[in-house]
Amino acid sequence: MVYGHGEKPLHISLPSLELAAAIRKGGANQLIAIEVTDGTRELVIPKDIQRDPLRDEIVHADLLIVRRGEKITTDIQLSFTGEVEKGGLVVHELTAVSVEAEATHIPESIEVDLEGLAIGSQRLVSEIAVPDGIVILTDGDQTVATVSEPRGEATEDEAEAAEGEEAAPAEAAAAAE
Known part of the structure; x- marks a missing residue:
C-alpha cells in the first residue's frame, strides 16, 4: 500500500524479490522510486514490512510517499x-x-x-x-x-580472598597434628 501527502491510499503490487533486494541493499530506510498505476513515479520509504515467517518473503509493505527536502x-x-x-x-x-x-x-x-x-x-x-x-x-x-561485570566470574580480589579462606583451615589442621 502506498500512502501519504493527502493522497488516497493505493494498493499496488511490486515484485517481492526486487523490493527485498532494495531493502537489503539500502536498509529499512531505503528510498525507492516506484511507478504507480497511473504511470506517475513516486519516491517512497518503507514504513512497515510484513514477512512470511517460514519463507522470509515480504508479503505486505506499507510505503510512505516522501518529497525531496521533506523531513x-x-x-x-x-x-x-x-x-x-x-x-x-x-x-x-x-x-x-x-x-x-x-x-x-x-x-x-x-x-x-x-x-x-x-x-x-x-x-x-x-x-x-x-x-x-x-x-x-x-x-x-x-x-x-x-x-x-560478567556474572559467575570472580574478580581477582574475590579469588585471592577465597584462596586465603581455603588455605586457613588447611594450615590450622596441619598445626593441630
Missing part, C-alpha cells in the same frame, strides 16, 4: 563501536532510536562509540553524536548501553 520521522538502527574496559560486558538497552531527518538524507545506522567505557557506566541517548540535520526524538535520558 520525516523514522527509526534508525544503532551500530556499536569501540572496546569497553577489559572484562566489561556490554548490554544493549536500545537497538534503534526515533529521529527526524530529511527523507533523502537518512543514514543506514547511527554509530554509538563505547570506546573506553568503564565497568558500571552507561551511554545515554543524549550522548550519541549524530550527523548534521538529524534530530533524535527518543528521550535523551534513556540508556543505550551499559557495561557490567
Whole structure:
C-alpha cells in the first residue's frame, strides 16, 4: 500500500524479490522510486514490512510517499563501536532510536562509540553524536548501553580472598597434628 501527502491510499503490487533486494541493499530506510498505476513515479520509504515467517518473503509493505527536502520521522538502527574496559560486558538497552531527518538524507545506522567505557557506566541517548540535520526524538535520558561485570566470574580480589579462606583451615589442621 502506498500512502501519504493527502493522497488516497493505493494498493499496488511490486515484485517481492526486487523490493527485498532494495531493502537489503539500502536498509529499512531505503528510498525507492516506484511507478504507480497511473504511470506517475513516486519516491517512497518503507514504513512497515510484513514477512512470511517460514519463507522470509515480504508479503505486505506499507510505503510512505516522501518529497525531496521533506523531513520525516523514522527509526534508525544503532551500530556499536569501540572496546569497553577489559572484562566489561556490554548490554544493549536500545537497538534503534526515533529521529527526524530529511527523507533523502537518512543514514543506514547511527554509530554509538563505547570506546573506553568503564565497568558500571552507561551511554545515554543524549550522548550519541549524530550527523548534521538529524534530530533524535527518543528521550535523551534513556540508556543505550551499559557495561557490567560478567556474572559467575570472580574478580581477582574475590579469588585471592577465597584462596586465603581455603588455605586457613588447611594450615590450622596441619598445626593441630
